[in-house]
Amino acid sequence: MNLWYALVELLPFEWVTLDFMKNALLAVCLMAPLFGLLSTNIVTGKMSFFSDALGHSAFTGIAIGVLCGLSAPIWCAVILAVVFALLFSVVRQKTHQSADTVIGVFSSTAVALGIFISTMGGGSFTKFNTFLIGDILSVTPREIGLLALVLLVVVFLWLLFSNRILLTTVHPQLASSRGILIRRYEMIFTAVIAVVVTLAISWVGLLVINSLLVLPAAASRNVAKNMRQYVLFSVLAALVCGVGGLILSYWIGCSTGATVSLLLALWFAVSFLLRKRSE
Amino acid sequence: MNHAHHHGGCADSCCLQVTDLSVRLGGERILEGVNLHMHCGQMVALIGPNGAGKSTLIKAILGQHPYEGSITFHRSNGPEQKLRIGYVPQSPSFDRADPITVLDLFVSCISSRPAFLPVPKALRQTVLDCLKHVRGENLIDKRIGALSGGELQRVLLALALEPMPNLLILDEPLSGVDVEGMALLMDMLHEIRNRFDLSILMITHDFSMLSKYVDRVALLDRSILAIGTPSEVLHSDAFREAFHLGGEKA
Numbered sequence: 001m002n003l004w005y006a007l008v009e010l011l012p013f014e015w016v017t018l019d020f021m022k023n024a025l026l027a028v029c030l031m032a033p034l035f036g037l038l039s040t041n042i043v044t045g046k047m048s049f050f051s052d053a054l055g056h057s058a059f060t061g062i063a064i065g066v067l068c069g070l071s072a073p074i075w076c077a078v079i080l081a082v083v084f085a086l087l088f089s090v091v092r093q094k095t096h097q098s099a100d101t102v103i104g105v106f107s108s109t110a111v112a113l114g115i116f117i118s119t120m121g122g123g124s125f126t127k128f129n130t131f132l133i134g135d136i137l138s139v140t141p142r143e144i145g146l147l148a149l150v151l152l153v154v155v156f157l158w159l160l161f162s163n164r165i166l167l168t169t170v171h172p173q174l175a176s177s178r179g180i181l182i183r184r185y186e187m188i189f190t191a192v193i194a195v196v197v198t199l200a201i202s203w204v205g206l207l208v209i210n211s212l213l214v215l216p217a218a219a220s221r222n223v224a225k226n227m228r229q230y231v232l233f234s235v236l237a238a239l240v241c242g243v244g245g246l247i248l249s250y251w252i253g254c255s256t257g258a259t260v261s262l263l264l265a266l267w268f269a270v271s272f273l274l275r276k277r278s279e
Numbered sequence: 280m281n282h283a284h285h286h287g288g289c290a291d292s293c294c295l296q297v298t299d300l301s302v303r304l305g306g307e308r309i310l311e312g313v314n315l316h317m318h319c320g321q322m323v324a325l326i327g328p329n330g331a332g333k334s335t336l337i338k339a340i341l342g343q344h345p346y347e348g349s350i351t352f353h354r355s356n357g358p359e360q361k362l363r364i365g366y367v368p369q370s371p372s373f374d375r376a377d378p379i380t381v382l383d384l385f386v387s388c389i390s391s392r393p394a395f396l397p398v399p400k401a402l403r404q405t406v407l408d409c410l411k412h413v414r415g416e417n418l419i420d421k422r423i424g425a426l427s428g429g430e431l432q433r434v435l436l437a438l439a440l441e442p443m444p445n446l447l448i449l450d451e452p453l454s455g456v457d458v459e460g461m462a463l464l465m466d467m468l469h470e471i472r473n474r475f476d477l478s479i480l481m482i483t484h485d486f487s488m489l490s491k492y493v494d495r496v497a498l499l500d501r502s503i504l505a506i507g508t509p510s511e512v513l514h515s516d517a518f519r520e521a522f523h524l525g526g527e528k529a
Contacts, residue, residue: 040395044377163387163394170379174435177341177366178388224378226420227386231395 001141015250020137024246024256027139027203030147032242034154034196036235039217041162041189045169049100050088051193052210053107057084058198059206060114062131067117074202081194084110089187134205134257136246150199154192165189166227205257212238212257215264222271237267294319294362294446294478295340300348302335309335312502313348317446317495322472322479324489324509327499328521333482334369336499337448340480341366352446365444365477367435370455375424381434382406382419389441413437413467429460433467440471447471449481453488461485465492486513 008022015021042051061080065073084106092102118128130138158165167175168182168189176182193213201209220233245260252259295317302310309332317323327333338344341364352362373379379394385406387394392402403419410416413433418426426434432452439447449468453461465488472479483489489496489509496512498505504517512518 044374044379046374159393163391166379166387166394170373170377170384171368171371173343173368174366174371174388174438176343177364177368221376221378225422226378226380227383227394228397230378 001144013247015247020139021246021250023139023141023144024136025243027136027144027147028242028246028260029239030144030151031200031203032238033235034147034151035200035212035242036216036238037154037158037231038193038196039213039215039238040220040231040234041165041169042193042213043217043221044166045189046099047169047193048210048214049103049107050190051197051213053088053103053110054081054085054194054197055201055206055209056107056114057081057110057194058201059128059131060110060117061198062201063114063118063128066127067120074199077201078195078198081198082191085190085194086187089183089190093183131202132206133255134201134203134208136203136256139203146199150196154196157188157192161185161188203257204260205255208255208257208261211261211264215261215268216241219264219268219271222268222275237264241267294321294353295480296349296351296353297336297340298349298351300336300339300346300350302332302339302344302346304335308501310339310346310501313499315497315503315506317478317480319353319445319478320472320476321494322468322481322492323495323497324493325480325482325497325499326484326486326489326512331500331521333499334450337366337450337480337482340364340448362446363442363444365439365447367432367439367447367449367452369450370428370431370452373424373426373431375422377422377424379423380420381410381415381423381426384423384434385409385438385441388438409437409441410434412440412471427460428455429457429464432456432460432464436464436467436471440475443475443477445477447477447479449479451482451484453483453485461488468492489513 004026005022008025009016042048058077058081061077062073064080065076068076070076088102088106092099095102118125164175164180165185165188167178167180168185172182197209197213204212216234216238217230219237220230224230224233241263242260245263246256248263249256249259295315297313297315300310300313301308313336325333325336335344339346340350382398382403383394386392386398386402389405390402406419407416410419413436415430415433415437418430418434423431423434436452452464456464468479469492471477493509495506496509497503498512498515498518498521500521504521505512505515518524
């Protein structure tokens with residue numbers, strides 16, 4: 001951590017003296033590649049609505065954790081989100097209803113349950129506001145270590161399995177004809193998304209987290225010509241907009257998550273125009 | 280049923296043997312008592328009306344669908360070796376916006392190296408060699424969503440040939456392909472069959488190609504109604520009945 005602090009203090013900004021900004025910057029630098037990478041899989045797999053639903057289930061998990069009086073309700077949320085994700089995978093395989101409908105069922109149930117629990121006994125909802133808006137400035141060095149660990153695990157999993165996950169999302173029948181156990185990879189993928197979304201929710205905020213999982217890849221698709229560019233542009237966009245959004249939100253004095261999302265949306269608009277020109 | 284007239288007995292020349300196969304889906308019988316014997320090196324067309332269970336039969340052969348009965352595979356050079364099946368799925372509609380190229384699709388199928396990392400020259404050359412089988416080297420950097428129906432079929436065919444299978448199964452390879460592309464694809468299949476000595480089983484709705492290219496035709500509607508040379512099957516009563524030809528016009 002000290003090395004990072006020393007490095008950041010070389011930057012020509014006034015905020016480099018603030019510890020919470022240095023922490024937040026490091027957290028953003030760890031989270032952005034994670035979101036950029038997963039974003040391509042989510043968008044290619046047409047699962048943007050699914051990751052949104054996971055955010056909702058994370059909120060429910062936190063509400064349950066708070067109700068049980070846990071000191072770290074986030075772990076309750078992680079477990080619930082993974083259960084939710086796996087349950088969703090199973091239900092989707094067992095029914096002929098479209099994924100879109102199944103997600104809708106899960107998402108609305110999760111939100112209803114979350115609100116039900118958090119307001120039970122006339123409880124006030126305001127204590128959950130941090131999870132709705134998110135606060136990256138509250139991130140602690142311990143949590144940054146956790147983020148780094150998650151990033152490492154995901155990169156490791158992706159080095160091993162990303163081809164199989166890609167094939168499973170692009171063409172399940174082709175994948176299984178080549179001996180890929182598609183259910184296993186669907187589950188690994190959804191469980192990873194569940195963990196990442198849930199851990200990030202208290203820093204990014206439930207209301208905007210999905211934009212971070214959709215916009216980087218959505219914009220990248222406008223300009224990328226192959227998989228390498230797709231992932232590279234997506235990770236870069238997440239990183240640039242993440243760091244830019246953090247600094248901008250500090251100057252303006254607004255929510256970081258929302259600023260990052262807006263920057264990404266702006267990049268999407270630019271990439272859309274670039275696409276028009278190149279065609 | 281005389282299925283052993285090509286080579287000696289069935290035991291040493293049959294590459295695929297489906298015996299008394301039944302498949303149920305949610306209480307409904309999709310296939311019942313299907314018997315299909317395929318000899319090594321043959322090209323067999325599987326025809327039948329919509330909902331006849333053609334794709335289900337293929338899924339069962341691929342091991343993707345539970346079934347009753349038996350499916351056994353043999354190789355000409357010894358039955359104990361496991362037979363390798365190449366599969367060309369029904370023309371999928373890939374998202375046009377996905378920045379996934381033919382190269383990316385190949386890399387994700389044949390290599391353990393993640394497709395989002397730079398592709399080494401040797402791997403790219405391997406993919407080019409695969410595409411050479413279908414005269415598709417020029418397609419390598421095209422996005423899979425931007426391929427024409429015929430091009431996509433050729434790419435999927437090249438993919439099914441890596442690693443080289445003993446039995447190649449194609450699910451409606453001619454749908455969505457124009458007449459010119461059809462002839463090209465059938466010529467290619469013929470050439471590949473002769474060159475690599477593999478057996479081909481294909482579902483098709485295009486009967487015009489049958490007499491020219493196919494050794495045997497199997498007519499399926501829940502069970503095999505007729506099997507034989509293209510002209511035998513196409514002139515059979517079972518064929519006329521299955522497709523409502525003759526008496527009543529469909």
